[in-house]
Amino acid sequence: MGERCPGTSRTARRGHGAPGTAGATGRGPQCSGGAGRGRGALRVAALSLALLFLRAEAEGFALCHAPALQTKVFQYRLWDVNQRSLYLRDDQLVAGHLQGANAALEEKVFWVPNRALEPARLPVILSVRHGSRCLRTERGPAGEPRLRLQDVDIRELPRAGDSAAAFTFFRSYRDGLWRFESAAHPGWFLCTSPRGHQPLALCRHCDVTSHLLDFYFQLCPAMSRASRAALRRTPQGHRLGVMAGSWDTVEGVIDPDMVALFDDFLGTGECRCPRVPVPPQPQPYHYVLRDTEQQGLCLRDGRLVATSLQVANAAQEEPISVVPNRHLERRRCPLIVGIRGGTRALSCGTGPEPRLSLEDVGLLELFSGDKDRATPFTFYKTFGGSTHTFEAAAFPGLFLSTATGPDEPLGLAPPPSATAFYLRRK
Incomplete structure (x- = not known):
């Protein structure tokens, strides 16, 4: 759901070893047949060894310059159960109804999976602005988790190890709606306020009566030219795959x-054990x-x-x-x-x-x-x-x-x- 670099050289795959072993040519230098033939065999062996090292060096160089694994960035819409979209105000993501010309203010969400965490919990890294500003959780002055946007390339975070947990959310699905739990702060979820035009925030599961924790999360029907152009500005050595809805086959969302x-x-x-009764x-x-x-x-x-x-x-x-x-x-x-x-x-x-x-x-x-x-x-x-x-x-x-x-x-x-x-x- 990326390219694989070859893990071993062609020489190693064929089982070639050092000259004089069974892995080299199937036979070593002959001990019989005179000194001349022995010296000739040694020269052949030395030449073979030199060629082997040159080939291995060339293949190793090619491997070192192989392209990095492909990163697929998905473009989605995220809005709460009250049909309020996200937009930027004072460097914060805010949820509100966007009517008429204001609909153009809606921020699309760009995300990538974080495969370093439990895949069964659907870990994702979320961002806006074509993947250049990522949603991060951190401790506030009072010790409770809070959200902020950080300027970081979303394609770099899946390779960031433990530090990516602050940018990661576990998705859970029920009846067409999604919840997003902070990986760094278990029990804290993305939420919106019942009042309109308030910042996207974090709250505990028990705060469901005073906050909205459920969201619609939908693949965008098309990616704009600006989004594609921004995402194609990749750092050297990286390959990027952009996935947006165009009625093509895309990486499926688990239902x-x-x-x-x-x-x-x-x-x-x-396999079923034959002694277990067949269910109705x-x-x-x-x-x-x-x-x-x-x-x-x-x-x-x-x-x-x-x-x-x-x-x-x-x-x-x-x-x-x-x-x-x-x-x-x-x-x-x-x-x-x-x-x-x-x-x-x-x-x-x-x-x-x-x-x-x-x-x-x-x-x-x-x-x-x-x-x-x-x-x-x-x-x-x-x-x-x-x-x-x-x-x-x-x-x-x-x-x-x-x-x-x-x-x-x-x-x-x-x-x-x-x-x-x-x-x-x-």
Whole structure:
């Protein structure tokens, strides 16, 4: 999720040793055959040794000048549960609603993983200003942790050892929202104030009633030219990979719910002891699905329609149900999608043109069936940190989408019009 420098020279890989050993040419100088042949063999051996040293020196020089490991910098949006974005004011990150022309003030968050810490806890280093100003935790005058921005290149910190912990946060995910816990100050989390236009801060988990600890964290749909230009100004000897949303395959964000779903249905790959009883058939997972305009799904005239669901008609909302498709690549998160608790499945059709429809077939039946039967009902789900997209497995390049107008049927569209959805587990 970088280039690898060769670890050994070609000579060493072939097992060559010093002349006169089995690793050199398979035979040493002959002891019989006269002094002339002995001296000739010694000259050959000396020449071979000299050539061997020259070759090793040349390869060693090449290794020393091999490019450093690639650093991938990700560009995301970070905003709190009250839909307040981050912007800079008086050298502090502040959370507030940015309307109209002020929307241009929003600071995008650039991050890299810190692989020196526990990978399972998703450690990340956060920054703004194209990765040139990093978020750091430190002790304040009263002894409590506080935040500040420090001018440091984010690409240097993963190689900084223990000192990078002050810049690192452990991510945790639940129901589409993320929390960020300081690696240097366990139990302290990034937070915003209930009042608008207050600085981003740190608080303890027990302060959840007086602060907002939950954030949306989403891959940016595109990286600006300025961001790309700034990030390409790399120090000599470093290689940089910039990852932003352009509907290309990017380094995936782990969706813990999907890990659990696939483990429930397909196992973790570990061998089962034959004496352990087989667990009962797992059941579909159920989710409330909303687009970024908070439109939900309801059933009208046999079709799924996206609409704004107010208090009066909230009971009409149709949750979706999902199970894995066991025939397709697990790493792409192939899901068979349906409604009504998994008794009706969403199909893209089997004709030359896609056509979304609901069919009276159970998700568990499709899960147990063959590949050809299940594929029209399957969607590859991509997780961007807070939102999800669903690409039709039978029609690559087409994604589930909602129309711009209200009360329009759910459809399929290519990437520019593809809809990002929020999922909340029921």
